[in-house]
Amino acid sequence: MLNISNNSINREEILKDQSAYQDVMETSASRKLVFLLSALLFVFLVMLFFPxxxxxxxxxxxxxxxxxxREQNIHSMITGRIENWFVREGQLVTKGDTIVFISEVKSEYLDPMLIERSTNQTDAKKASIDTYVSKAQALAEQIAALEKNQILKTEQAENYFNQSRLKVLSDSIDFETALVNYEIAQKQFDRQQTLYDQGLKSLTELEQRKQKLQEALYKKISIENKWLASKNEFINAKLNLSVVRNEFSEKIAKAKSDRMSALSDALQAEGDFNKLSIQQSSYTKRSGFYYITAPQDGYVTKARITGIGETVKEGEAVFSFIPVNxxxxxxxxxxxxxxxxxxxxxxxxxxxxxxxxxxxxxxxxxxxxxxxxxxxxxxxxxxxxxxxxxxxxxxxxxxxxxxxxxxxxxxxxxxxxxxxxxxxxxxxxxxGFPPDFYKEEAAYNPDKKSK
Structure with a gap:
């Protein structure tokens, strides 16, 4: 049993009397099973080399x-109240078809004449801009006229000033002449008086010299008055020149100030006009948000807000939409x-x-x-x-x-x-190794069309 002896054991001789061994060895199914398992093992080995x-x-x-x-949610651009649905879920619509109507709920937009009144305000502000611009243009023309008149008036005052200055100079010369003549007449009278006292001249000649002295004195005083009057005229001419310059400068400055005010008002009105225009455009644009339309051809798949009278918030999804193409x-x-x-x-x-x-x-x-x-x-x-x-x-x-x-x-x-x-x-x-990687020889072009 321990196979210690060198003599071999005849297995067939020992097991020939065993009925179970004989049944197994004599059954053809056992041989078929062996063949089947051998065939499966061969097939498995062959399959191991398959690609x-x-x-x-x-x-x-x-x-x-x-x-x-892709599927998209269509949102409401404004806060409003659902008033009417024009389609049902799953219905095919084309681009621009009206799907739902929303009414206004905010108090500042409830006026039915809101757009018309806003238009009137915008037009009135536009007219005020034109008025201010026209006023500024008229003041500009007035400033140009004042500057032109200032030049003429200044030239006229300067001419009068120069005439007065020359007249003063002329009268001063006449006064100096009259003063010299008076001094000469005074000296002649004194000499005549001396000669008269010495009995060399007659009283008549003395009186004649005295008369001439009086005439020279009168002429000196008269010319001196005239010279003083010329000085006054010169002072007045100088003052008049200053008055003309200051007067026109003041008028021009005031006209320029009024023009700047008009331009400032025009700019302010233009700013208000732009605000009103933006507001009017917003009102007009907002009125277009009352009707939610299909952005493209497609199907209305699911209503997110149902029923009539429900309130939808700004930016809230109203329904989902799937394009047809x-x-x-x-x-x-x-x-x-x-x-x-x-x-x-x-x-x-x-x-x-x-x-x-x-x-x-x-x-x-x-x-x-x-x-x-x-x-x-x-x-x-x-x-x-x-x-x-x-x-x-x-x-x-x-x-x-x-x-x-x-x-x-x-x-x-x-x-x-x-x-x-x-x-x-x-x-x-x-x-647990990753798959082998390789690159295809020809790069794939997704825009290539099959012929």
Whole structure:
């Protein structure tokens, strides 16, 4: 039993009398099982050398390439009260169709003649601007006339001043002459008086000299008065010149001040006019917000505010809207470890929820019911779920995606990588190694159209 002896044991001789052994060895099913297991082992060994396409698998959903084609909420631009709905949920509308009417609830906008009265205020302020501008223009013309008159009046006063100055000079010369004549007459009278006292001259001659002395004195006094009068005229002319200059300077300064006031009032009126114009434009624009219209062709999917008489706040969503025309794309999320293997143009096999498919991850050529796509973009930052969003668009060189696909449907995406043997893929997964990476020779152009 311990096989210590060198003599061999004949197993068949020992077990021939055992009925269980005989039953097993005589059953053909046991031999078939052995053959089956051997065949399966052979097939498994052969399959280990089959080609396997490495891939990145990710869940996602249908979306659109362009943001304006996705589902959107339509908001109210003003605070108001729902008065009437013109459509039902799910109805197709075209761009500009009226969907809901909102009435005003704020007290400052309740006046039914608000826009007309605002227009009248704006027009009145515009007229006041024109009035101030006309006044400023008239004052400018007045200033020009005053400056012209100032020049003429100043020239006239200067001429009068110069004439008075020359007249004073002339009268002073006449006075000096009269003074000399008077002194000469006085000396002649004194000599005549001496000669008369000596009896050399007659009384008649003395009286004649005295008469001439009186005439010279009179003439001296007369010319002196005239000279003093000329001095007064000269002073008056000088004063008149100063008065003319000051008077016109004062008038021009006042006219300029009035003109500046008119221009200031015009600018103030223009500022008020601009405020009123903005206010009027705001009123007119606000009146257009009473009717919420469709921004583009599409479907009204869900009313956020229902019923008649409900109040909607400014910026609050009233209903959701889906455009009728959009370019489908798949939005799927990949793990950070797989992000370095993602690049634009890489091929992706897609399975859509609701569409039967038989998927072989490693053998995309044997898959049935899947559709092809190409990666067109991916986020440079992680999403809140810690994964990276990838956008996949239809491949124009393959079959088109089903027409009945709808936004938000679930998808299952398989990004295809390098082809390796099955044994290598098993070995890689057992060791936790990442997939092998390679770049396609021809870069994918998403704008290329299939011929």
């Amino acid at each position: 396997w396409t490495q891939n990145i698998r990710a869940r996602g959903k249908l979306t659109t390439l362009r943001p304006e084609n 959009y370019d489908l794309a798949v939005e799927m999320y990949v793990r950070p470890i797989d992000l370095p293997l993602i690049e634009e143009g890489r091929k992706v096999q897609l399975q859509f929820d609701g569409w039967p498919a038989l998927v072989f991850n490693g053998w995309p050529g044997m898959s049935f019911g899947t559709y092809s796509g190409r990666i067109v973009a991916y986020d440079r930052a992680a999403s809140p779920n810690g994964q990276f969003r990838v956008l996949v668009a239809p491949d124009p060189n393959t079959a088109e995606w089903p027409q009945l696909l709808r936004l938000g449907s679930g998808t299952y995406g398989i990004a295809l990588l390098k082809k390796v043997p099955v044994w290598y893929e098993l070995w890689r997964n057992l060791n």
